[in-house]
Amino acid sequence: MGVMCIPGYDHQKPREVPLEAIRDFLGNCQLCPLGQTRNQLVFGVGNPHARVVFVGEGPGRNEDMQGEPFVGAAGKKLNALLGEAGLTRDDIYIANVIKCRPPGNRNPKPEEIEACSPFLREQIRSIWPDVIVCLGNFATQFIMGTEQGVTKLRGQMYEVGHFQVIPTFHPAATIYHPDWLELLTADMRMLGAWLAEHPAPDAGVVPSEVPSATCRPERSAEGADPGVVLSEARSAESKDLLPAEEDA
Numbered sequence: 600m601g602v603m604c605i606p607g608y609d610h611q612k613p614r615e616v617p618l619e620a621i622r623d624f625l626g627n628c629q630l631c632p633l634g635q636t637r638n639q640l641v642f643g644v645g646n647p648h649a650r651v652v653f654v655g656e657g658p659g660r661n662e663d664m665q666g667e668p669f670v671g672a673a674g675k676k677l678n679a680l681l682g683e684a685g686l687t688r689d690d691i692y693i694a695n696v697i698k699c700r701p702p703g704n705r706n707p708k709p710e711e712i713e714a715c716s717p718f719l720r721e722q723i724r725s726i727w728p729d730v731i732v733c734l735g736n737f738a739t740q741f742i743m744g745t746e747q748g749v750t751k752l753r754g755q756m757y758e759v760g761h762f763q764v765i766p767t768f769h770p771a772a773t774i775y776h777p778d779w780l781e782l783l784t785a786d787m788r789m790l791g792a793w794l795a796e797h798p799a800p801d802a803g804v805v806p807s808e809v810p811s812a813t814c815r816p817e818r819s820a821e822g823a824d825p826g827v828v829l830s831e832a833r834s835a836e837s838k839d840l841l842p843a844e845e846d847a
């Protein structure tokens with residue numbers, strides 16, 4: 600698949616489209632029914648040049664009210680866990696697979712993930728981190744293009760295209776499964792060890808072999824025909840963070 604047509608960036612390379620342009624493109628998105636029930640669209644927050652992007656599932660009640668991911672109890676747990684990797688919130692970027700809260704905190708539906716996931720793909724392409732940490736099953740399955748659960752996959756790093764991927768538990772899950780906290784802590788230490796062993800390359804430099812990508816015909820998120828967008832999203836490989844059709 601191609602990348603989205605963000606106005607002004609129809610032949611984009613990684614790190615070329617600023618996050619602000621992607622947020623502007625999202626606008627008052629109504630591509631799926633969650634646009635009707637949310638209080639605030641929760642885009643993402645953090646360092647636009649982060650080496651590590653954390654991907655969660657979707658906004659909860661506090662996030663929906665404040666418009667920011669990982670606030671409240673889950674946010675406090677995440678902050679504590681970051682210390683195990685030698686990181687702070689200023690070092691990382693956090694976004695969710697879906698940007699609007701499902702009513703009653705139900706699980707997101709597949710068609711909602713399909714509608715929203717191109718925006719996460721663009722965010723990751725904009726930041727172009729070294730490592731993606733997937734918090735919970737929804738993030739893991741989207742990023743890794745697998746149906747396997749995080750319980751089976753966690754405990755090691757995986758190479759997905761350009762990225763090192765660490766699947767692990769969602770911090771909120773440790774509230775109901777306190778025994779998972781030890782495993783989550785171990786995964787954060789693994790992340791810290793990898794970062795220490797792999798010092799940051801020159802900031803902002805994208806390897807020359809990384810291709811640019813021509814955008815596919817796109818509409819604004821507000822004016823789009825959801826049926827068209829959903830059918831396009833369904834044809835996309837979810838793990839395909841790089842476009843398949845390359846024209847460097």
Ligand code: SF4
Binds near residue numbers: 625631632
């Ligand atoms: S596609 Fe994403 S941003 Fe748009 S309404 Fe649905 S959940 Fe919200």
